[in-house]
Amino acid sequence: MTPTTRISAAGSAAAAPATDEGSARALTGKRRIAFASFVDENYLPGFLALLRSLALSNPDVCEDFIVLHDDLRPSSIARIRALHPRIVLRRVDADHYDSYVKGDQDNYLVRKAYFILDIFRVRDYDTIITLDTDMVVLGSLAELLSLREGLAAVPQFFYGQHKLNSGLLVIQKEYLTDAFCAKIDAIGQAGTYELDKHDQGILNALLDGDFLRLDPKYNFVKRRLSGNLPVPEDTAILHFTGRHKPWQGGESGYELAQERWAGFDLTDAELHAAYLERPGTLHHDLLVHFGTPHVERTGDVDIARKVALAHIGAGDYQAAVDIMERVHIPVDEAWPHEAYGHALMSVSRYEEARAQLLLATAAPNRAATAFARLAQIAWVHGDDATGQKYAMAGLGVDPTHRAARIWQQRTLGGVPAQQQTSPEDQLAHVAFYMDRQGNAGDKLLPESVRLAFNPDTTARRWHSVHAHRLFDEAALERVNARKGLVIGGGGLFIPDTMPNGNSAWQWNVPDELLNRIDVPIAVYAVGFNAFDGQSYRAERFRSSLRQLVERAAFFGLRNHGSIAKVRAMLPDHLHDKVRFQPCPTTVTRQLVEGWRDPAERDDTILINAAYDRAGLRFGHDYGYFLAQMADAAKRLGDLAEVKVVAHSLDDEKIAFDLRREHGVSLPVIPMYDFENDEIRDLYARTKLVIGMRGHAGMIPFGCGTPIISLISHPKMAYFLADIDRPEWGVSVHDRHLADLLVERSRDLLSDHAKTVADVHGRQQELWKITEANAADLRTILGG
Structure with missing residues (x-):
């Protein structure tokens, strides 16, 4: 089933994608x-x-x-x-x-x-x-x-x-x-x-x-x-x-x-014990199904830890807390303390989490991870000095520990000084502000959102509020001193990137403080980013979402698929408040002051693949996907030079795997190291982008470059439906993936000027909607 949603200036979908699990599988082809x-x-x-x-x-x-x-x-x-x-x-x-x-x-x-x-x-x-x-x-x-x-x-x-x-x-x-x-x-x-x-x-x-x-x-x-x-x-x-x-x-x-x-004529207890002792990877569903009664029967702390980590991996953080609360953890058992601390911090029980993590620091094999989580809790609370101390302690135990290094960098130097300007002239902006070497798409997003409001994206006009930091009384006071609050940029409606128990989505805001914001709120181009097979803490998320919609003067989601998902969670009287606002990256050519389309393009095709939540993306088909991409890469080389573009460090995996498994060597472009202008420039100059990440499609499209989406997430199909080009997407599970990629690439490149003109035309429709919404936002937030 291919969605056939059409763009309309009014921002309503003629046939919005359905919201059940079956429709998600139809969109991804999983x-x-x-x-x-x-x-x-x-x-x-x-x-x-x-x-x-x-x-x-x-x-x-x-x-x-x-x-x-x-x-x-x-x-x-x-x-x-x-x-x-x-x-x-x-x-x-x-x-x-x-x-x-x-x-x-x-x-x-x-x-x-x-x-x-x-x-x-x-x-x-x-x-x-x-x-x-x-x-x-x-x-x-x-x-x-x-x-x-x-x-x-x-x-x-x-x-x-x-x-x-x-x-x-x-x-x-x-x-x-x-x-x-x-x-x-x-x-x-x-x-x-x-x-x-x-x-x-x-x-x-x-x-x-x-x-x-x-x-x-x-x-x-x-x-x-x-x-x-x-x-x-x-x-x-x-x-x-x-x-x-x-x-x-x-x-x-x-x-x-x-x-x-x-050998298989076992009691249930014997089966549970035998399964839980198996080496290697245990499936989440079976681990939880067998591990939970085993823990209830035996009080086994180590199995409780494994079950808790399985729940954490699936985004069910309260269940992880629940299983750890059923067992007595000896003081010197570091790993269970660390897992329990991880679960507690994920539901915003921060003081209890600190106590568990401090106990975990006593063991050398868990100390670096425990210190990194303590640094994270300190950072969430705005205490960079303490966060820096914990991060350095983690690096002292293990200088190669990646998470400790990330928190050491993030807490270094505290909050950047804001330019001296009157708060009444600023908008507060809740977003995910990406670290150096973080996801290139997320790095570009906050600036892109700001460009949709004003060419000045600096601290002179904007007060930054990191979505992942706890929104406390001090943050509330700072926001209420501004002329309005913009929440936007990215798939903030996702439960697991930086989990919290206050909202169950990415903005760590308690209900009581959300309801005390007294300046106009504009939710701008946010996406519902749950994967096929991924779920939220339903009641907490629904309640937080409803309050946000009720409080918002403008509530715009970046595709009609997200609109359908969110409306399904709201009472009928709030449905009309949810409107279509395309991601600003898709209209980059209209937003960037002085934009000029490239006179000439590099003779390249850029390929991007994503590996976060790989099980949800590929299921049992990763080996097949890789073989198909190897075949496609060889044949696409007859059309242009093929390169891998890595939005994050993990995206380089496709280059390693293609070379190791199939002998296909492709150069890698480390876009995670690029500044925003470099990201836009590279995507504007290439001929075609074949991307799996949402912003490996939306950013090049916004720069006027043809795209083909490798669909492993419903949001990719949502975007292509919104621009009425579903044929620009191919499921990573498709039986004829390589043939389709080569065929569609050849079609798009055969008359490149015509294809680019088509991209510009699709983009113009999104720009009309963005301009119409901008008029409403000027009334709501001021000029």
Whole structure:
């Protein structure tokens, strides 16, 4: 689904993007993957062992698990849910299969074996992996999760390569259709298949060998081990085919195989302990699901810490506090104190956080991190001298500690002196003021917002209020002495960059102080920046948001997608206050005094990739993305010189990975070191920018440069919808990513002058809206 929102001077969307999770996935193209099994009471013990084996063998994997069933008892469902946090129950249409011609009517499976075919009627996923309930998972399923095309299965053991074993299927969305289901029904109702093979017979009759063949290790049938052979080490999925199931006593001659199954016949407590002891990365959902009851049962401090850090990583800071409050932390256990302190500061319980972090400084291996967090708390409270002291202490423990270095630099020298000017002539400006070597887009934003109000962006006309510093009584007094307050620049509606418990978004403002601001408030070009799969502390954020909208004289969001998201959180009577104000970076050519378009452009294509919250951006597809970008980079080199432009230090990763994994070497431009004029100049002089960050699209566009967006976040699609150019975006998950990038780049570059004129035309529409809003703002805030 591609959004078709059009620009209108009135700032309303003809068809604003929907706000549910499904629409977000449609915008980003992120694949939705699920496992699936048919489960009944007779096979429940096998399915429970399957779930345990999946968690223990793939501890970093947790996708939806669809449980098809015809009549599971509530107690059975509870046992299933205890083993997996993302169970999706679907009752099969059992009567539908009564019309199928079947074989031996005395066979228990003659009816239920067909029920797994109901999975082809599911429409909510891009990839579904079906598993028989008499399987256990012994190895990595990463290869299966990365499959993107076709219907994959292991060929049958006894019948050669032409027929599949349906115990494991990897089904892509082109098979999850009404047309494919109609073909299944036609064969089933006609009986033109091997009747004694049930669902497998129908699929083989339908596919006639047209399936993707997988290595036998992904469906290693028990019969391969006749004579009590050991299970091969590389077996990923062991399948106990035949009548004698392990939970029913098994079969003579397969004792070694059945021992592997018995290894997953665990109590819940045994499973929790085994999972939590696994080395490597543990999936957040499973860690929380198994770790929480384990902590409640045992009081295990180290597991509480791991669960708390998982909550922190997902932005659920109160849950992190809650789990740490359930355990007693010994005084000399530094790491739990540090994690608890981190959680407490994230919900603005600063005094308690200080106490926990000071305890953590006693251990050399945690001291640098603890001191850096103490420096951060001091800085948040405006105490740069104390912040500097803590940051230097952290560097004294570890001179290479990045966070300690950042806080040492940020607290150095205190707050810059404001120019002598009358406060009544100034506007206060709440923004995220980026550090040196910080994100280039965020560095440019505060100045861009100010340019939308006045060519003078200096302290003579503006009083800076850093969004991340606690807005206290002194800050309130300073703001109320100015003629107005502008809040803007960037995706401030995001929960996790600098979390706080006062607002649950980026401005650290308590409700009571927000309500005492008595100068006009203008919220300007703010974005709703939550990723697909990311959530806020809903009630705290909603309450803070509502008060902000009520208090604001102007409330402008930078795309219609953000407008839809925010309106959905507000009562109806406040909806009309939320209007469209494009990001000022998108109209840079109109704002920068004396702007001149370049007479000539460099023969370059600049590529940007972002790595913050990589799991939310790429899911299981990073390897695929990288391979596609390597292919694209080679072919784009025929059109122009390809370079990587890094908005932040982490953005350089794509250059390292392309060279290491694919032998593709690209020069890197460290834009994080650039001044604002240098950023604008570079983007104005290149021919094309292919960018993943929002401002790797909006800034070059604002400079008049054609763009293609690598969409890994809904905001990219929102912007392209607003300018009526959705074709300028390609999902990082797209099956034909490289081909599309090369094709669209060639199209945009083939008549570059025409493309640039199109960019200018799109920009002019945004400028009309900006000018109309500026007239209202002059009335609200004064000239």
